[in-house]
Amino acid sequence: MKKDEKKHRNISELGEFGLIDHITKNVKINHKNTIKGIGDDAAVIDYGNVCSVVTTDLLVEGIHFNLIYTPLKHLGYKSVVVNLSDIYAMNATPKQITVSIAISAKFTVEHIEQIYEGINLACQHYNVDLVGGDTSSSLTGLSISITAIGESKKEDIVYRNTAKKNDILCVTGNLGAAYMGLQLLEREKEIFKANPGTQPSLEGYDYILQRQLKPEAREDIISLFDEIGIKPTSMIDISDGLSSEIMHICKKSDVGCKIFQDKIPIDLNTEKMGKEFNIEPLIAALNGGEDYELLFTIDINDLEKIKDYKMIHPIGHIADKEHGAVMITNSGQSIELQAQGWNQLKDEE
Amino acid sequence: MKKDEKKHRNISELGEFGLIDHITKNVKINHKNTIKGIGDDAAVIDYGNVCSVVTTDLLVEGIHFNLIYTPLKHLGYKSVVVNLSDIYAMNATPKQITVSIAISAKFTVEHIEQIYEGINLACQHYNVDLVGGDTSSSLTGLSISITAIGESKKEDIVYRNTAKKNDILCVTGNLGAAYMGLQLLEREKEIFKANPGTQPSLEGYDYILQRQLKPEAREDIISLFDEIGIKPTSMIDISDGLSSEIMHICKKSDVGCKIFQDKIPIDLNTEKMGKEFNIEPLIAALNGGEDYELLFTIDINDLEKIKDYKMIHPIGHIADKEHGAVMITNSGQSIELQAQGWNQLKDEE
Numbered sequence: 001m002k003k004d005e006k007k008h009r010n011i012s013e014l015g016e017f018g019l020i021d022h023i024t025k026n027v028k029i030n031h032k033n034t035i036k037g038i039g040d041d042a043a044v045i046d047y048g049n050v051c052s053v054v055t056t057d058l059l060v061e062g063i064h065f066n067l068i069y070t071p072l073k074h075l076g077y078k079s080v081v082v083n084l085s086d087i088y089a090m091n092a093t094p095k096q097i098t099v100s101i102a103i104s105a106k107f108t109v110e111h112i113e114q115i116y117e118g119i120n121l122a123c124q125h126y127n128v129d130l131v132g133g134d135t136s137s138s139l140t141g142l143s144i145s146i147t148a149i150g151e152s153k154k155e156d157i158v159y160r161n162t163a164k165k166n167d168i169l170c171v172t173g174n175l176g177a178a179y180m181g182l183q184l185l186e187r188e189k190e191i192f193k194a195n196p197g198t199q200p201s202l203e204g205y206d207y208i209l210q211r212q213l214k215p216e217a218r219e220d221i222i223s224l225f226d227e228i229g230i231k232p233t234s235m236i237d238i239s240d241g242l243s244s245e246i247m248h249i250c251k252k253s254d255v256g257c258k259i260f261q262d263k264i265p266i267d268l269n270t271e272k273m274g275k276e277f278n279i280e281p282l283i284a285a286l287n288g289g290e291d292y293e294l295l296f297t298i299d300i301n302d303l304e305k306i307k308d309y310k311m312i313h314p315i316g317h318i319a320d321k322e323h324g325a326v327m328i329t330n331s332g333q334s335i336e337l338q339a340q341g342w343n344q345l346k347d348e349e
Numbered sequence: 350m351k352k353d354e355k356k357h358r359n360i361s362e363l364g365e366f367g368l369i370d371h372i373t374k375n376v377k378i379n380h381k382n383t384i385k386g387i388g389d390d391a392a393v394i395d396y397g398n399v400c401s402v403v404t405t406d407l408l409v410e411g412i413h414f415n416l417i418y419t420p421l422k423h424l425g426y427k428s429v430v431v432n433l434s435d436i437y438a439m440n441a442t443p444k445q446i447t448v449s450i451a452i453s454a455k456f457t458v459e460h461i462e463q464i465y466e467g468i469n470l471a472c473q474h475y476n477v478d479l480v481g482g483d484t485s486s487s488l489t490g491l492s493i494s495i496t497a498i499g500e501s502k503k504e505d506i507v508y509r510n511t512a513k514k515n516d517i518l519c520v521t522g523n524l525g526a527a528y529m530g531l532q533l534l535e536r537e538k539e540i541f542k543a544n545p546g547t548q549p550s551l552e553g554y555d556y557i558l559q560r561q562l563k564p565e566a567r568e569d570i571i572s573l574f575d576e577i578g579i580k581p582t583s584m585i586d587i588s589d590g591l592s593s594e595i596m597h598i599c600k601k602s603d604v605g606c607k608i609f610q611d612k613i614p615i616d617l618n619t620e621k622m623g624k625e626f627n628i629e630p631l632i633a634a635l636n637g638g639e640d641y642e643l644l645f646t647i648d649i650n651d652l653e654k655i656k657d658y659k660m661i662h663p664i665g666h667i668a669d670k671e672h673g674a675v676m677i678t679n680s681g682q683s684i685e686l687q688a689q690g691w692n693q694l695k696d697e698e
């Protein structure tokens with residue numbers, strides 16, 4: 001790889017989203033059955049009777065997971081779940097996955113078995129077929145690439161770019177817990193490094209650890225939509241933090257929004273951990289990521305239909321673009337949301 | 350990642366194919382539209398009017414490519430081509446791809462642009478839509494994961510496991526050139542290491558270099574089958590060397606075969622390079638890999654239809670399983686073929 005005389009820009013100048021925009025700006029779609037390409041949780045291919053919904057993720061050791069505290073079985077499980085979450089975010093049902101793994105010499109057959117135990121468990125739990133993949137060597141560590149394929153009728157698919165003024169913004173479950181789990185694991189790692197004899201003190205933290213190490217995808221919400229006859233007007237899964245996902249919906253839909261701090265669902269365990277760690281739980285919810293909850297908008301007339309479901313939380317509404325994407329704090333201040341997102345590419349500086 | 354007290358086996362004990370067999374032996378298929386799972390060039394999903402054919406590959410720096418001598422644009426192009434080759438090997442037409450890339454801090458925006466230039470060029474050349482993907486950091490180098498999605502009518506799809514006795518075994522193009530190209534590049538790398546001032550002497554080797562650095566997939570052959578009304582009885586692409594691919598067809602189809610040394614197509618450039626490097630071109634053809642030609646069987650009654658096409662070479666025929674998979678040498682000896690395959694996992698020892 002030679003550096004030629006042309007100016008070379010550091011990737012951090014663009015950031016992750018900027019880089020993706022930059023490299024995909026010239027991409028052309030030629031097949032008329034490609035009804036959604038880059039720019040949503042998944043691509044959509046129309047096969048006539050049904051649409052196929054396709055998403056892919058590449059997880060790399062040291063970036064997306066740390067094997068010091070991630071059990072391999074959990075890693076296999078989570079690798080599948082994060083992809084299925086993208087399929088559900090299209091209001092589709094995952095049916096198949098492929099798994100490619102690159103492994104270095106430090107891994108044994110039993111390690112690979114543990115990863116596949118987790119993968120198979122997720123396949124069972126979500127009723128998904130493992131249909132293909134690839135296993136190869138790596139010089140330096142573990143990489144896992146998963147592609148998930150789902151199905152939906154064309155008219156049922158929900159995109160990011162179709163939210164409209166006055167729609168109600170909702171999130172499922174609660175936010176920020178996975179981030180708190182990660183902070184706990186990182187703390188214990190540092191303590192262990194300083195005193196290799198110590199045992200990690202993880203008792204009483206089951207919930208936030210489970211949210212970080214073994215998250216679940218919101219299959220139940222997609223089933224519920226079907227059951228109660230709701231089609232969200234837009235949807236995205238929360239992998240990079242609430243702020244970032246709200247910004248995606250607003251940008252793609254060309255709208256603004258107003259959300260309310262006191263409506264953002266945060267679990268008691270997350271609050272408790274926040275106090276202990278001196279991390280504002282709200283920041284964890286807005287920018288932490290890895291919650292794998294769903295963020296969606298519904299027509300205001302559908303609000304009645306969801307009001308009895310405790311796992312769905314209306315947090316605000318869609319507004320004109322001119323209003324921006326703002327959060328009204330508990331003290332009544334209006335704060336512009338920041339797409340903190342996932343800044344690994346910047347962290348490399 | 351803890352080593353527990355259970356016995357841990359080195360992956361090299363199983364080898365690549367053994368490892369894949371081992372980890373996939375418990376995989377169950379639950380959806381009736383998954384008509385082919387693991388075990389062919391691609392998985393097949395039935396959508397009623399049409400089937401979707403899906404394949405994926407994960408390419409890792411230092412294992413599948415060496416950036417010392419691989420131009421990034423070529424790497425992008427080749428990464429797409431190796432996946433499309435798997436789609437053609439199912440007698441299907443590729444339509445969409447997704448691309449995930451993990452990059453370390455040594456890469457600039459311009460480097461990524463070069464990779465995507467190659468990816469976009471391949472998409473144009475093969476009329477494929479880039480529909481999704483992922484970009485993330487890596488601590489150690491470049492990984493590229495591509496999933497290709499193709500289409501075919503259910504009745505047109507060709508599998509590995511359907512070769513039958515007396516079918517004619519054919520290969521397209523010529524074999525062993527990509528391996529010779531790799532040897533040349535490796536030699537120049539060593540010379541450069543010893544004398545960093547020297548320029549590589551690659552003149553006159555265009556053909557074998559192109560076969561290694563910028564291979565093409567056999568779209569033309571799939572079109573030809575359609576044109577002349579042939580459906581192969583089995584097919585596979587040659588990524589790991591002729592021997593290995595023949596063994597796959599024989600094992601999956603539960604048959605044996607007899608091929609003839611003097612029928613194996615080897616280009617004059619490959620012969621010439623073989624002499625220079627003291628590498629038997631036949632060994633490069635049998636075990637070299639990365640040719641991305643097609644190996645297929647046809648009913649003996651179809652032999653007439655292909656005889657005028659110079660890019661198709663009948664090399665032998667399918668026999669009863671009891672005869673094994675053998676090659677008759679020019680001196681009349683019968684040699685059992687060995688599935689040398691792709692032994693990176695063993696090389697790690």
